[in-house]
Amino acid sequence: MSIIELNEIYTAYEGGDKPVIRDLSLSVKPGEYVVIGGPNSAGKTTLLESINGLIRITHGSATVCGLDLRRSGNEVRRRVGYVIQNFYFDPFTPFTVEEVVMMGRYGRMGLLKRPSRSDFEAVDKAIRLVGIEELAEKTIGTLSGGQQQKTMIAHNIAKEPEVMMLDEPFSNLDFNAREYLQGIFKNMAGNGTPILMVSHAFDGLPETRIHLVVMNRGRITYDNVCDADEVEPIIRDECAVV
Amino acid sequence: MFGFLIENNVVCHAVEAMVFASIACGILGVIISRMSLSSLGFTMSHAAFAGAAIGMFLGIGSQMAAIFFSAFVAALIGPVSDKAKMAADATLGVLFAMSMAVAIFLVSYMQYMGRGLTATNLLFGNVISLYREDIYALAAVSALTVIFVLAFFKEISALMFNMKIAEASGVRVKLVYYILLFIVAISVSLSLNIVGGLLIFVLLVTPASIASQFCFNVRSMFVAAPMIALSVSALGVWAGFKFTLPIAPLVALLLTFVFAISVILSFKRRINYKKY
Incomplete structure (x- = not known):
C-alpha cells in the first residue's frame, strides 16, 4: 500500500497564468528512496510542498500517510519531515541547536503540552545520529551553513517522521558529510520511512534501488526504478529531450 | 496595589500603570521584534489611537x-x-496608514469643534489621570500576556525561530499568531492612556531590542525585556514627578538612551582578537 498517493493533481499560485504542477500522479511506497530531479523551475519544490500541504492542491486527490491532504494538512505536516531548501538564521537568533532540534517535535506534541522524557530522548538520539553533539549548546545563528543544514536535518529526524522529504539537503555540505547523511537516510528507508529527495548533486547516493522521478515544466517525464549510478544519466537524457 | 510603598495616590497609580504596561508590552515586544513585526507595534498603537x-x-x-x-x-x-x-509587514503598512488617517481626521475635526484638549491626551497619554479600573484592566492584561506565553511557549518559540519551519513541523501557526495579534491589540489599547498613541511603540520595541543585545536565549529575553521596561519606566515616573517633567516622553527618551548604551556595551558584538 502506498504512503503517498497523488492522483492527477494540479497546484497553482494565485495570479500565476499556468499551474506550476499539472496533471501529476505519483505513488510512493514505504521504504522507497525517491530522488526527484529536473531542471530549475520544473516544480520539484512545489511538489514537496504540495505533499505536506504547505501549498494548496487545486485539483485532483492526494492521500499522505492515509490522510486526505485537503482536509488534514496540519496532521500530515505533523507526520512528514521536510528539510526546506533556503534558510538563513541571523547571528542573534536566540535558539540553541538543541532547542531547534526539539522544535521538530512540537507539532506532534500538540498544543499546551510540554516536552516529555521521550521527546528529550528523541532529540538526543537525532543529535548523536547526525554527529552534532559538540554544537548542541551553541546558538544556531553562530554556526556555518553546513552546520545549520545538519541541525535542520536533525530537527526533522527527531520528529520521527513517517515520510522524510529533503529539498537540496546537501547544498552546503562537504563530500564526507553528504556520504554519511546518505547512509542515515538509507537506514531510514530500510526501516520503512520513504525518503523523497530533491537534489542536483547525485554523488554519494546509497547503493540501493532508487525510485527516480524526473520533472519538467510541472509534469513528471520519468517515473521508474533504477540503480544509483543510472540516476544522473537518466536525468540528463530526460532534460535534453524536453 | 503599591499603596503600602507610595503614599501619594496619583504617583502610586502612575507607577502601577507603568509596571503593568511594561510587563505586557515588554513580553509582547520580544515576540514581535524577533518575528520582524515591529510594524505590528506601531500599527496596533495607531489603531488603538484611531479607535479612541x-x-x-x-x-x-x-x-x-x-x-x-x-x-x-x-x-x-x-x-x-x-x-x-502580501507580507504581513505590507498589510500592516496599509492598516497603519488607514488608522492614522481616521485618527488625524477625527482629532482635527474635534479641535475645530473646540474639543482639542481631550483629543491631544490620546496622542501623548496622561499617566496622572488614571482611574483604579484602568490599573486593574492593565493588571489583567499583563496576567493574560504572561499566561499566553507560558501556555504557548513552545509554539511561540517556533514562530519566533522561523514561521515556515514551524508550519512545516505541524505547529498550529495561525491560531497562535491570531491570539498574539489580539493580545497585542488589547495591551496597546489599555496602555494608550499612559504613554499615548505616539509613544506606546517605544514600550513595545525598545526593551526587547535592549534585551537582545545581552541575552543569548529566548527565556532570558522574556524576563529581561519586561524588567528593563519596568525599571526604566519607574525611573521615568519618579523623575517626572520629582522635576515636573512630562512622563511619557521622558520614559521614551530614557529607554532610547539605555538602548544606545546597550548597543555600545553589548558583549555579543565583541570580536576576539587574541591569537592562540
Missing part, C-alpha cells in the same frame, strides 16, 4: 472603542495578508 478618537468623537468610552477598533484591525491583519498574498 472614534470613541471620543461619538461620545462613547474611548478605551472600549480603542479596544474594539484595534481588535478589528488585528482581525484584519492575518486574513488580509493571506488573501492578498
